[in-house]
Amino acid sequence: MRKVCFVDTTMRDAHQSLLATRVTTSELAKIAPLVDQVGYHAVEVWGGATFDSCVRYLDEDPWERLDVLKEKFKKTKLQMLLRGQNLLGYRNYADDVVELFVKTMSKHGIDVVRIFDALNDFRNLEQSAKAIKASGMHLQVAMSYTTSPVHNIDYFVEISDAAVELGADSLCIKDMAGLLKPGTATTLVNEIKKRHPIPLEVHSHFTTGIADMTYLKSAEAGADILDTATSSMGFGTSQPGVESIWTALHDVGLADRPDYPLLKEINDYFAGVRRNHSGTDAGFTINTSVLENQIPGGMYSNLINQLKSQNMSDKFEEVLDEVPRVRADLGYPPLVTPTSQIVGVQAVLNVMNKERYKTITKEVERYIKGFYGSPPAEIEKSLKSRVMGVEESISHRPGDTLDLEVEKGRSELGLLAQNDEDLLIYLLLGEVGKKFLAQRYQNSLRVDFDVAKDFKEGITVYPV
Template identity: 50%
Template sequence: MSVKFTETVLRDGQQSLIATRLKIEDILPIITKLDQAGYYALEVWGGATFDSCMRFLNEDPWERLRKIRKEVKQTKLQMLLRGQNILGYKHYPDDVLERFIKKSVENGIDVIRIFDALNDIRNMEKAVEFTKKYGAEAQGSIVYTTSPIHNSETFVKKAKILAERGIESLCIKDMAGLLTPFKAFDLVKKLKSEINLPVEIHSHNTAGFAFMTYLKAVEAGVDIIDTAISAFSSGTAQPTTETMAAVLKNSEFDASLNAKILEEVGEYFREIRNKYQDYLGSYEVDPRIITNQLPGGMLSNLRNQLREQNQLDRYEEILEEIPKVRKDLGYPPLVTPTSQIVGTQAVFNIVTGKRYGFVSKEFKNYLRGMYGRPPGEIKPELIEKTINKEEVITNRPADNLEPAYEKAAAEIKNISSREEDILSYILFPEVAEKFLKEHR
């Protein structure tokens, strides 16, 4: 069976290697070529691209999506959605989630990859339901991680529940590049025998495994692989599109991508990359990720932030502290927003010299259960020391939230009444308000 390719250069490739700074003016000249290359899908939206558009690029993320959709005629457009967190860093009520998904589909999205940082399926159910309601493909994700409490069986169990909830495809989301080749083979085999759905694999080459991992996943029957065009691939990004296409060529898995077009696209992005030297992350393989587990995009951002604060010399200490904080929190997978919560706390612990002397509001909310059910037990003394035990919730966090759309619409009625703008404002109030005041 031929294996399909999803191209990530416009979302995760550039998010992982140039801190999400790729401008629409550098996307549009090459988008038709990408559309003609023979991909199954182009990942173009979601993740950190949404807020980066307004925060750093002075672009409207919705307008960006519409411009891409206008040019892409034969390839599906895909986005990454953080379940009930949508594209923000906290949970939002169902009325906001539904409107956001509806608008994403109306503006051009075909496939929505839905994940929850804690693999708490309660936080994904509504996103799956709304995605299907508005006619896009609902791709459920299992966030891959390693710990004493995670194994193939735990992931397969989650996948089966997602299949029961109506997902139309499944993604193994290995955001830190921790999935080793033989474990991938084992996991894909088990998934394919238990669920009758297309399975996609998404990994990063941070630890150096991902090319081999993809090959073993393909041998085990994976249907789709996520790759990035050479200029924005490997290191903390995905395996290289041209390389994987060449690996599978003339085999039973050959995807028949257009090699000449891929060459042109690669050449284009090599030129473009020169404009973004200030943000360029690491192409190095870093096996330390096996211990600290930080996802690709976060590593480059952490280095940038520490550099700006003249604390780059503490980078190694912080990397050592991250797994300790993660253990204390019950081994959450490290992906937005838990990677930020754990990473930020590790920074506080090292820079202040006192563990948990200072904790963020998000850290307290995690302890309260406001992000969902942690995979393992939180260290009891951490809860006692930091919050009131009575504050801990055990139900689906979004059930405790009041509808928010109408209130937000009233708050910015003098700036904009456009539904997309109101949604941008709900997710990123300060950033969006500033942006909308300048542009509306």
């Protein structure tokens, strides 16, 4: 009988969703050899917000994290999440940056790359897909799942065709906010599997409390792989717990019997890790209102922390109400990085200013102008007119008009670009990356950090 496989997300999406991506490399490395024994199809260890968080908050090199975990996982494939032309940053990068980044992450041991575009505009995946295939890694193309007047079964089946045309080795239904319902999942999985006999993975979050039922129905309908996390780092805005999902699938003959003692040891370890990060724990259980506001796990925890930092925690419910209104105005983009940040920040500003669109962020303007791709539906007319005037949004692939960045960045960094890894930290994270590198090399290169920390974008750091 067909058996369903599992991907463990504990080391990436789980703590991104629950703990604002603050789990350290050493915390992950200690338990990695045990996780390697479980028999997962793959472990998701990198990508998403980890690249930024390592540098910005943890003072860690994200490339070194990958090296450490690659050494620990002797049997299990390493998987990551890549945002197409956005890579692991928050804007579209030039094609030469995409190519260099993909080559470099392949060199550091990534086996499976899940790529997606927030708008399901697969023009934004063309360059990364090509580079991934050329590097010999497994290409998984994800469809960002959401619901709206334009997002229906036919829509997702149609874009699955486009994903296969990109050269996908496998497909993924990426349900960021836990919106995929069991009955819909049955139909969607059936339709996709009928058209495309390649592995299909289902990724969801427990935010709305229905993901475990959705997983069961997806597996019964033909899904090959499910994303889960160890229970102490699961549920809430994270993925369903692996122990319960594995047990349920074993009971219906779709999985072998799990190794409960091994899973318990891993679960107990991560329970301690979670206690260590209680200060950033979103403390979220289940909220069925997410079926309406559609806020995904990572966005939810980050909104909470953002409002706390602005002393606006009392405005949280207002922001939750404003998010779907902004989303509708912008043509119903799926709420996933970077569109979740674009919509979220604008919603916070609308509430803070007590007037909608009194201030429009630069990223909302760029979105409306088409620099992130084509929105799923029409943008609200008065908002679009205010931003565009008589201009038209761009219609070409957004990456086509971007100037090459690699050599320019290398020139700007000077001796701080000791290797391609350093250069990519700067190219993706800008001044934050430059300060990180200056601090790292201030002794070996005799960089005056007191001077370097004041440098702005485009200014070269020279050794003293």
